[in-house]
Amino acid sequence: MRLEGARVEENRLLAPEHRRMVLHAPDIATSAAPGQFVHLRVHDSLHPLLRRPFSVARRDVTAGTLTLIYRVVGEGTARLADRRPGDRMDVLGPLGRGFRMLPGKIPLLVGGGVGIAPLIFLAEEARRTGRQVELLAGARTAALLVGEEDLREFGVECCPATDDGSRGYRGPVTGLVAGRLDGRAVYASGPPAMLRQVQLLAESVPAQLCIEGVMACGVGACLGCSCRTRDGGRRLVCTDGPVFDAHEVSLDG
Amino acid sequence: MRLEGARVEENRLLAPEHRRMVLHAPDIATSAAPGQFVHLRVHDSLHPLLRRPFSVARRDVTAGTLTLIYRVVGEGTARLADRRPGDRMDVLGPLGRGFRMLPGKIPLLVGGGVGIAPLIFLAEEARRTGRQVELLAGARTAALLVGEEDLREFGVECCPATDDGSRGYRGPVTGLVAGRLDGRAVYASGPPAMLRQVQLLAESVPAQLCIEGVMACGVGACLGCSCRTRDGGRRLVCTDGPVFDAHEVSLDG
Amino acid sequence: MADLAVNLAGIRLRNPVLAASGTFGYGREYAAVVPLDRIGGIITKGTSLEPWPGNPPPRTAETAAGMLNAIGLENPGLKHLVEVDLPWLAGQGATVVVNVVGRTVDEYAAVAEVLDGQPRVAGLELNVSCPNVDKGGMAFGVNPESTYALVRAVRRRTRHPLLVKLSPNVTDIVRIAEQARDAGADGLSAVNTLVGMAIDIERRRPVLGNVTGGLSGPAIKPMALAAVWRLARVGLPILGGGGISVWRDAVEFLLAGATAVAIGTATFVRPRAMLEIAEGLEEYLLCQGIERISDLVGAANPGARAG
Amino acid sequence: MADLAVNLAGIRLRNPVLAASGTFGYGREYAAVVPLDRIGGIITKGTSLEPWPGNPPPRTAETAAGMLNAIGLENPGLKHLVEVDLPWLAGQGATVVVNVVGRTVDEYAAVAEVLDGQPRVAGLELNVSCPNVDKGGMAFGVNPESTYALVRAVRRRTRHPLLVKLSPNVTDIVRIAEQARDAGADGLSAVNTLVGMAIDIERRRPVLGNVTGGLSGPAIKPMALAAVWRLARVGLPILGGGGISVWRDAVEFLLAGATAVAIGTATFVRPRAMLEIAEGLEEYLLCQGIERISDLVGAANPGARAG
Numbered sequence A, B: 001m002r003l004e005g006a007r008v009e010e011n012r013l014l015a016p017e018h019r020r021m022v023l024h025a026p027d028i029a030t031s032a033a034p035g036q037f038v039h040l041r042v043h044d045s046l047h048p049l050l051r052r053p054f055s056v057a058r059r060d061v062t063a064g065t066l067t068l069i070y071r072v073v074g075e076g077t078a079r080l081a082d083r084r085p086g087d088r089m090d091v092l093g094p095l096g097r098g099f100r101m102l103p104g105k106i107p108l109l110v111g112g113g114v115g116i117a118p119l120i121f122l123a124e125e126a127r128r129t130g131r132q133v134e135l136l137a138g139a140r141t142a143a144l145l146v147g148e149e150d151l152r153e154f155g156v157e158c159c160p161a162t163d164d165g166s167r168g169y170r171g172p173v174t175g176l177v178a179g180r181l182d183g184r185a186v187y188a189s190g191p192p193a194m195l196r197q198v199q200l201l202a203e204s205v206p207a208q209l210c211i212e213g214v215m216a217c218g219v220g221a222c223l224g225c226s227c228r229t230r231d232g233g234r235r236l237v238c239t240d241g242p243v244f245d246a247h248e249v250s251l252d253g
Numbered sequence C, D: 001m002a003d004l005a006v007n008l009a010g011i012r013l014r015n016p017v018l019a020a021s022g023t024f025g026y027g028r029e030y031a032a033v034v035p036l037d038r039i040g041g042i043i044t045k046g047t048s049l050e051p052w053p054g055n056p057p058p059r060t061a062e063t064a065a066g067m068l069n070a071i072g073l074e075n076p077g078l079k080h081l082v083e084v085d086l087p088w089l090a091g092q093g094a095t096v097v098v099n100v101v102g103r104t105v106d107e108y109a110a111v112a113e114v115l116d117g118q119p120r121v122a123g124l125e126l127n128v129s130c131p132n133v134d135k136g137g138m139a140f141g142v143n144p145e146s147t148y149a150l151v152r153a154v155r156r157r158t159r160h161p162l163l164v165k166l167s168p169n170v171t172d173i174v175r176i177a178e179q180a181r182d183a184g185a186d187g188l189s190a191v192n193t194l195v196g197m198a199i200d201i202e203r204r205r206p207v208l209g210n211v212t213g214g215l216s217g218p219a220i221k222p223m224a225l226a227a228v229w230r231l232a233r234v235g236l237p238i239l240g241g242g243g244i245s246v247w248r249d250a251v252e253f254l255l256a257g258a259t260a261v262a263i264g265t266a267t268f269v270r271p272r273a274m275l276e277i278a279e280g281l282e283e284y285l286l287c288q289g290i291e292r293i294s295d296l297v298g299a300a301n302p303g304a305r306a307g
């Protein structure tokens, strides 16, 4: 875990409300693993007060950069969208426990919306270590299927699903999962409803879910991001997760 | 009093920590008088929360613009300094009671630091109505003598004083006042210490002071900007002022 | 068209968005940008029998997402209200609630009595919660017994709808509210400002002339909302406020149990805030298919009793 | 070199900047960015006799310049503290104050008794002010009698310096503090969070699993500072806190009468906030030509009594 004064190198619109930010933060870039996140101070002001967590979508150890893909949903992400190349931003990371790539199983990556971000990093690492990767990506509509540009750079094609059928399968991305589970290990990231569906579908195969939670500290100090496990226990999303085994975590909270 | 969504046309550095902002706000520009101020929402965020008051330094009825000259002293003015041409800003104004130009007396304008702002407007109006104007301007050092550029546009030269003697008279601008009072009416704007000095020096001539106060509403609704009068009464800086007769107002608060 | 009209403890309001006492003067100050017949109503500056001079300056200070004030209830007195402000406000079509203050029970009661004959007054808001005066104000409202005695005395002198404005600076606001109810209040106004202060570290002395002041603005919204939530069980209609800045904030107060909302500091920031909030509420009702704003009141609060 | 060392009610601190309870875990979480031997001390998460599970999620919510939390004192219990955390903290050179919680007087007292034999503990902070648990916590600290009884019982079991952490959610904090003093407390810690809430207007229900929570962060600074100002007359040394974010805020608390300051929410925002504040204080002393930080304590407050 490092605290770096990162320089913004890029912050551009990818799709309506979706942006891609590249940060020069060499220490964090070097040590990050897929599924881990950074905790950003989006602005030097008292409003919004708290940091905002974002998955690492890519990293480039040589260039010392991190890439984030984010959706503008509120005040914090709006402020993030205002940042320009050259601006400095305070980044804490890498944080959390990422994906554990299981040997001997073909990785099936399932992403919903901007949840695809950590899967890009995971796919890139998988390719780098010579693995085959399948990636299913869902979005409301074709224009919001973000990340394909990045994926293509290292030769991963995604299999798209859109709610309105404007590209690929029409319907939730989980509709593509059912027939593809054999011999696979599932790595999923997306909205709660999607993750719940994956949890149901992937009962018979190993599956890991990258979940979100409301975070204050991001490092395990405040106990604020507690989530329930299926056996009634408690876990912290920020340090025990954000990636959990699908059979471990309960998503109804 | 109007509430206008003004467009920033210019916001440039004049001197260290001093900036000049031009706003397109035609309704307010048309109705403003020297000594009046505008109440600005410097940013669309909760921090800083309240508006900030600034004297109108110039206005151009044809172009529909207002000019402000401001010093960056805290969070609010720092935010103001961030605004770029094209940005929108919420402006309330014109507010307050400005200078009352007295007939038959040569106006002697005395400005300290950024307090010169309303005097520029006053000088321009005086020239426009064919009057002679004398303007004494004080600052810590030569580089901080702002406003001369504007003054020259309508042919007013200021007589400078600097604390460090780097230009003009060495010492407080009030050092220039004493010998010049005969047949004059004084119009002063600047830091409290300067205004107190002017108040003392100008006992024998008519004098008006543009004073500052902490303002919440700026329109007389909160009763927050109360100041004392010499006879123990109370006045509101925002509506009874900011320009007061020197013999009326007490400056020791 | 969604119906924004509400009846707050007997006060009929065209919409549930009122100007909070002391933040809107007597209506004149903002009239150029806020038409008084477009907001629910205006609650006047705290008005006393005789004129009050208020506290020494500085009287306000900005804090994080809030502001401190220690005006000290400066006001031109009841006579001025009756002779100058009420007629003018009537001419504007404003619904007027008078915020009443006093140093003693008798002073409060005397103001109420004079106003009882005033048809231009829609209701009274009894200020037992101003933190910025030595006598009167909060001194009454932090104590259950003195709250009861004061409300009872005023109740006897007025037939106007009577709201009691509560202080959040107490251990148990519900207990105070119950006393107000039992003494005959028609509704509750919650909440007034929280006691706070700021220190000037250069001069090493309090920023405010009065040392402490009352905190208002977005910073206090969580406390104000929690107070309304708890007060909903008292069974009186509530005028909720404290830190409301946008229509979403107003909806939170309604859902917690408020019948109407008071907007103060937000007006300083955005003079048209009340109009924006009323418009936002109307749009919200339309989007959600809710017919009457009163259907939202207490809808998130299982403990809320119909007011 | 200016002298930042202070003695807080018998606890020797290398500088007056402490990590507030519950915002710094047991020190491990931030150790990579905040060396524990560079801050004044760490106050642990509230620790109970047995492990506590805490409240259902969501447990935090952001508000204007603040945050609500309703953690509910989740903690792994006293045994874990003694066996795992204290030895580790000692290895880091940390000065450790243990925040003590319980459901009953006996539970509090039992924790104090076990810790009495622990030389690795520099002092205790008795939490009678947590707003997020049904039993214990604030239930004690809003009542003068129960505060007295609790502090007295704990005082009998411990020779450690004993701070009592007060709730701002009371009508008269000075009265509670006097009870704590009379029952044998060595110092006061002021203040804990203010009770607040937020409502999710889409789901029409409270945002927090626990309905209400405690507000912390810059929003509460004015109230916290006013509490410290008033408490300075009680005559006990004060650990001040609530909304401190930068060194200038810390100076305000010292000038009001605090001997040291606790930093909570600011650490979430800027993990190195405590170090920045300590550095800022040192620079301030140098600039102002003040030799000892203790010379600032109460310097703006004529009512302050030496602690």
Ligand SMILES: Cc1cc2nc3c(=O)[nH]c(=O)nc-3n(C[C@H](O)[C@H](O)[C@H](O)COP(=O)(O)OP(=O)(O)OC[C@H]3O[C@@H](n4cnc5c(N)ncnc54)[C@H](O)[C@@H]3O)c2cc1C
Pocket: A037, A048, A052, A053, A054, A055, A056, A068, A069, A070, A071, A072, A073, A074, A075, A076, A077, A078, A114, A115, A117, A118, A211, A212, A213, A214, A215, A242
């Ligand atoms: C470990 C982790 C990794 C994340 N990675 C990414 C990422 O790579 N890209 C990305 O765009 N976002 C990511 N998020 C979500 C991101 O942190 C939030 O969208 C952001 O904090 C919202 O801040 P805001 O101030 O803009 O919105 P707020 O003003 O806080 O909220 C605005 C609206 O968005 C909703 N919202 C807030 N937080 C979330 C959330 N976590 N999930 C869904 N809705 C939310 C709120 O309910 C509210 O309606 C991640 C979250 C976590 C915990």
Ligand SMILES: Cc1cc2nc3c(=O)[nH]c(=O)nc-3n(C[C@H](O)[C@H](O)[C@H](O)COP(=O)(O)OP(=O)(O)OC[C@H]3O[C@@H](n4cnc5c(N)ncnc54)[C@H](O)[C@@H]3O)c2cc1C
Pocket: B037, B048, B052, B053, B054, B055, B056, B068, B069, B070, B071, B072, B073, B074, B075, B076, B077, B078, B114, B115, B117, B118, B211, B212, B213, B214, B215, B242
């Ligand atoms: C009627 C009126 C007209 C004004 N006209 C101008 C103008 O033309 N140009 C201009 O630069 N400023 C002008 N001011 C002052 C200006 O409003 C303040 O400088 C500004 O509000 C400070 O905001 P801030 O958030 O940057 O500083 P804050 O964070 O509020 O304060 C930062 C520091 O500046 C000091 N400060 C704050 N307000 C003032 C003040 N009013 N005077 C002196 N020091 C202050 C504070 O004590 C503090 O130390 C005017 C003020 C009034 C009342």
Ligand SMILES: Cc1cc2nc3c(=O)[nH]c(=O)nc-3n(C[C@H](O)[C@H](O)[C@H](O)COP(=O)(O)O)c2cc1C
Pocket: B222, B223, B224, C020, C021, C022, C023, C044, C045, C046, C069, C071, C073, C099, C127, C130, C165, C191, C192, C193, C215, C216, C217, C218, C220, C241, C242, C243, C244, C262, C263, C264, C265, C266
């Ligand atoms: C400058 C100012 C003056 C106030 N004067 C009064 C008053 O005279 N009587 C009263 O009951 N409340 C008074 N209040 C309290 C407000 O009516 C309101 O209860 C409080 O500000 C909280 O609401 P807000 O956060 O929306 O401002 C005043 C508040 C401010 C900021």
Ligand SMILES: Cc1cc2nc3c(=O)[nH]c(=O)nc-3n(C[C@H](O)[C@H](O)[C@H](O)COP(=O)(O)O)c2cc1C
Pocket: A222, A223, A224, D020, D021, D022, D023, D044, D045, D046, D069, D071, D073, D099, D127, D130, D165, D191, D192, D193, D215, D216, D217, D218, D220, D241, D242, D243, D244, D262, D263, D264, D265, D266
């Ligand atoms: C997430 C969180 C957990 C807290 N847990 C405790 C606790 O266990 N015991 C306690 O006495 N105070 C606890 N507090 C209160 C803080 O110690 C502190 O008093 C309060 O947050 C105000 O300071 P701040 O504004 O600097 O955060 C907690 C605060 C937060 C934000």
Ligand code: FES
Pocket: A214, A215, A216, A217, A218, A219, A220, A221, A222, A223, A224, A225, A226, A236, A237, A238, A239
């Ligand atoms: S966010 Fe603080 S413990 Fe996870």
Ligand code: FES
Pocket: B214, B215, B216, B217, B218, B219, B220, B221, B222, B223, B224, B225, B226, B236, B237, B238, B239
């Ligand atoms: S600033 Fe509100 S009355 Fe002057």
